[in-house]
Each structure stands twice: as structure tokens, then as C-alpha cells.
Amino acid sequence: MNILQELEYRGLINQMTDREGLAKKLGEEPVTLYVGFDPTADSLHIGSLLPILALRRFQLAGHVPVALVGGGTGLIGDPSGKASERTLNTQDVVAQWTDKLRQQLSRFLDFYAAGNPAQIVNNYNWLGELNVIGFLRDIGKNFTVNYMLAKDSVDSRLEKGISFTEFSYMILQAYDFYKLNEDIGCTLQIGGSDQWGNITAGLELIGKTTGRQAFGLTMPLVTKSDGTKFGKTEGGTIWLDASKTSPYQFYQFWINTDDNDVVKFLKYFTFLTAAEIDELARQVQESPEKREAQRVLAKEVTQLVHGEAAALSAIRISEVLFSGNVQALSGSEVEEAFKDVPSTEIAGGTEIGLIDLLLEVKAAPSKRQARQDIESGAVSVNGTRVTDLEKKIGRDDGIDGRFVVIRRGKRNYYLAKFV
Structure with missing residues (x-):
């Protein structure tokens, strides 16, 4: 099974330019390909996993993957898939996020593979050096406004309005593809289905300015069968x-x-x-x-x-x-498992009655309700059901001397931390 056949089996091909040409090229020689990741936060999320793992699949098939972190385009904002204008972040913030994304991406790709080591590049290195006049004359002249308006990423925003800043994003990403094609022979860009317009703009620029052939491939939007948003x-x-x-x-x-x-x-x-x-x-x-x-x-x-x-x-x-054997967890595991559970700090040098503790962590609205819950067997402490109304809880009862996990009913958890 070659790489395109594997992608098809996995349902990972949404759109592709010149299938026969791309299949021929992939079969003849190692192809350099890239995916762009804009630093819109200090971490990637699982929506980015599909293209990241696609890069890895191509590398395992003998091709050369390039992860592009958009230190430059991240300062502009991609309108693709967005109903309104993005908030512009400062250059310092984008630079910090860019560095964090580079670190994350390095976990998935092999930078020491014999014959086809992966690369990470930052498009600020070339976009930050652009001259406005030169860019408009040499790059902008290759795109008509009509061509750009026809792209979904722009057309979907026309009713509410789109700034010239985001309108120009497509040309900047096209320039990324052109630059990578010129510098390292990159001939394939892949991305999510919302990137089709940006990818084909890059193909247009490469074709008009160099006459060389390049290719584009998009993957489907990840959806869940129940209609809720993936990730x-x-x-x-x-x-x-x-x-x-x-x-x-x-x-x-x-x-x-x-x-x-x-x-x-x-x-x-x-x-x-x-x-x-x-x-x-x-x-x-x-x-x-x-x-x-x-x-x-x-x-x-x-x-x-x-x-x-x-x-x-x-x-x-x-x-x-x-x-239910909560006592088997270490303190660090308790912190991880109950990270999203309501937690309350308790002074470490004192014992506290279970009834008062239930009120303190807001597991019960009143002492009367707390008593009823304890007597009915609805309360457990660190996995053990407690029915003693006089029970006192102290640091010695805590996991690692710190954590007390309280459960009320079957699913309501609360965490007390002795400090």
C-alpha cells in the first residue's frame, strides 16, 4: 500500500490537485511537503493532530516533512473558517507561542532520519523581511481581486466585512509555498479542508512565477456522529x-x-x-x-x-x-485525575469534622443535608464509605498527607487539600 492508498484507506483525502501527477511523483522520488501551523495560542490542540500525523505518515513512507510555524502569518490572522475578525496579538506573544509550537511539533517528527530528516521552519524569517513595494509588484500582481473574492475563506466573510489585513492572508500563505519551493524544493502542501483556497493560491503563484508544477492535498474536517464539535x-x-x-x-x-x-x-x-x-x-x-x-x-x-x-x-x-480504590493513587495522580473537580484548601494543622468538611467543600448545602447524606451511605472519603456522623478528617487521612477525595452519590466528586 503506497502513501496515497494508505491515506485513502484511512479516509484522509478530501481534495487533491492532479492525482495522477502527484501519484507519479510520489512513486519516483522522495517528495518534500509541508503543513503550516499558525501560533494562535500557546499550544496546539487535537484539531491539529490530523495534519501533524499526516506529516509523520509521509515521512515513514520515505518523504521529507516540513512543519512550518507561522511566526509571520500568526501576526496577521487566517480568515479561513472564522465568522469574524481575529484578535491581533503582539509580536512578543506570537514569538513565545511560536517557540512552544516548535517544541510540540518536534515530538512527532524524526529530525535525524537517514535520508529524509524532518525540518521545522518559521515563516517570519522571510515574511518579516518583505518590502511592501517589492511584495506588491512581484507577488501581489499575480492575483486578481476577482480570484481572491471567489475563495470561500473570503466570500464567506463579505457580508459582515473583512479587513484588508485578513484579506491579504491568502497571498502571504501562497508566498510561503513559493518560498519553500524555491529554497528547498517543496512541491506539496497539505492541510485541513478549510485551507484549500490558500493552498491553491500557492500553486497559482508557483505556476505563474516559475512554471514549475506543485501539488495540494487537503484532509477532511473531523466530525462526530452526534453532531457535537470534535476536540x-x-x-x-x-x-x-x-x-x-x-x-x-x-x-x-x-x-x-x-x-x-x-x-x-x-x-x-x-x-x-x-x-x-x-x-x-x-x-x-x-x-x-x-x-x-x-x-x-x-x-x-x-x-x-x-x-x-x-x-x-x-x-x-x-x-x-x-x-473505587482511590487510596491506591499517588498524590500526583490524584491531582491529575481530579484536576477539574471543585477543590478547597484546608488548614493542615487541624482536624475537621466530616459534616463541616462537606459544607466546606460545598458537597452539602446544610448540616442537616450533610447528616442525611452520611447516614444514608451517600458519602465516601478516599474511596471508603463513611456513615459515622462524628468522623473527623485530618492530614493523616489524606493521600500523601494532603488530598482527601470526597464523593457524594455516584458521580459528584470534591477535593480537599490540606495546606
Whole structure:
């Protein structure tokens, strides 16, 4: 199975220019290709995983991947997929975010591969040196306003209005492709389906100015069968940065994948073989209650993003919480597992009655309700049900001498931290 066949099997091709020409070129020699990532935050999110992993797939097939971090275009703002104007960030902020994105991208690509090492480039290195007059004469003259207005990224914004700044974004990205084509022989740009207009603008510029042939390929927008937005939860965006979305939270996102989506996501986000995915698809049909496909998906993607140790820790936390044996967790695991749970700091040198503690962490609205909950067996402390109304909780009761996990009912968790 060649690289295009693999992408097709995985459902990763949305649009492509000159399929026969691209297939021929990919079969004849290593192709240099790139994906652009604008620093619009201090971390990439899982919406970026599809193109990142596509770069990795091309590298494993013998081609040369280039990750472009948009230190220049990030100062402008891409109108693609946006209903309104982006907020412009300062150059210092964009520079800091650019550096963080470079670090994240370096985890997925091999920069020491024999024959086809990956590269990371920053388009501020050339966009920051552009002369306005020269740019308008040499680059801008290759694009008619009619051509630019016809692009979806611009056309969709005309009713509400689009600034000249964002209107010009397309030409800047086209110049990126042109520059990489000139400097390192890059002949293929890939990206999400919303980048089709920007990609084809680059092909237009390369063709008009050099006469050389280049290619473009887009991947589909990732959607969920229930209609909710991919990469979003009640807690917010799922980030690739462990300090913004912990490995445990990341693992939980994937393990909660719907049966209707899990096979598609296995194809999109893992490097499992077709035979392995087909076997998991069979298990989804025959034994969906076992959720084996979800467990494999969650482990594979968490391991890709955060490493094997973090993935195994996330699995362990999940298993411990499922069994209810909270005491088996370390302090750091408690912090990770209950990161989004309401937490309250308690003075470390004193004991506090369980009834008062329930009020302190807001697990009960009144002492009367707290008593009823304790007597009915609805309250557990660090995984152990407590029915003693006189029970006192102190630092010695805490996991690692710090954490007390309180559960009220089946799903309501609260965290007390002795400080």
C-alpha cells in the first residue's frame, strides 16, 4: 500500500490537485511537503493532530516533512473558517507561542532520519523581511481581486466585512509555498479542508512565477456522529500541552469515543495496520460493551502525544477510579485525575469534622443535608464509605498527607487539600 492508498484507506483525502501527477511523483522520488501551523495560542490542540500525523505518515513512507510555524502569518490572522475578525496579538506573544509550537511539533517528527530528516521552519524569517513595494509588484500582481473574492475563506466573510489585513492572508500563505519551493524544493502542501483556497493560491503563484508544477492535498474536517464539535468537552478545548490538558484527561476524551466514531478515529489518529483496525471494527460490531476499540484508541493516541509512561499512568488512574480504590493513587495522580473537580484548601494543622468538611467543600448545602447524606451511605472519603456522623478528617487521612477525595452519590466528586 503506497502513501496515497494508505491515506485513502484511512479516509484522509478530501481534495487533491492532479492525482495522477502527484501519484507519479510520489512513486519516483522522495517528495518534500509541508503543513503550516499558525501560533494562535500557546499550544496546539487535537484539531491539529490530523495534519501533524499526516506529516509523520509521509515521512515513514520515505518523504521529507516540513512543519512550518507561522511566526509571520500568526501576526496577521487566517480568515479561513472564522465568522469574524481575529484578535491581533503582539509580536512578543506570537514569538513565545511560536517557540512552544516548535517544541510540540518536534515530538512527532524524526529530525535525524537517514535520508529524509524532518525540518521545522518559521515563516517570519522571510515574511518579516518583505518590502511592501517589492511584495506588491512581484507577488501581489499575480492575483486578481476577482480570484481572491471567489475563495470561500473570503466570500464567506463579505457580508459582515473583512479587513484588508485578513484579506491579504491568502497571498502571504501562497508566498510561503513559493518560498519553500524555491529554497528547498517543496512541491506539496497539505492541510485541513478549510485551507484549500490558500493552498491553491500557492500553486497559482508557483505556476505563474516559475512554471514549475506543485501539488495540494487537503484532509477532511473531523466530525462526530452526534453532531457535537470534535476536540471540545464540557471542560473546554483538548490541548496537546500536558499542563493545559493532563494526560489522564486526554486519555478520557478518547476512551469516551462513541461506537459510531471509534473506527474512523482509529484510522485517522493511529498507526495501526488495516488488519488491526478491521479486527477492532469487528469487535465493535460483535461486542460493543467491551469497548476494546476505545481502549486501544485512547492508549495509542495518548502514547503518541504524551509518551508511553504518561499513557500507562492514565490507564492506571482510570482503572483505579473504576474500582473505587482511590487510596491506591499517588498524590500526583490524584491531582491529575481530579484536576477539574471543585477543590478547597484546608488548614493542615487541624482536624475537621466530616459534616463541616462537606459544607466546606460545598458537597452539602446544610448540616442537616450533610447528616442525611452520611447516614444514608451517600458519602465516601478516599474511596471508603463513611456513615459515622462524628468522623473527623485530618492530614493523616489524606493521600500523601494532603488530598482527601470526597464523593457524594455516584458521580459528584470534591477535593480537599490540606495546606
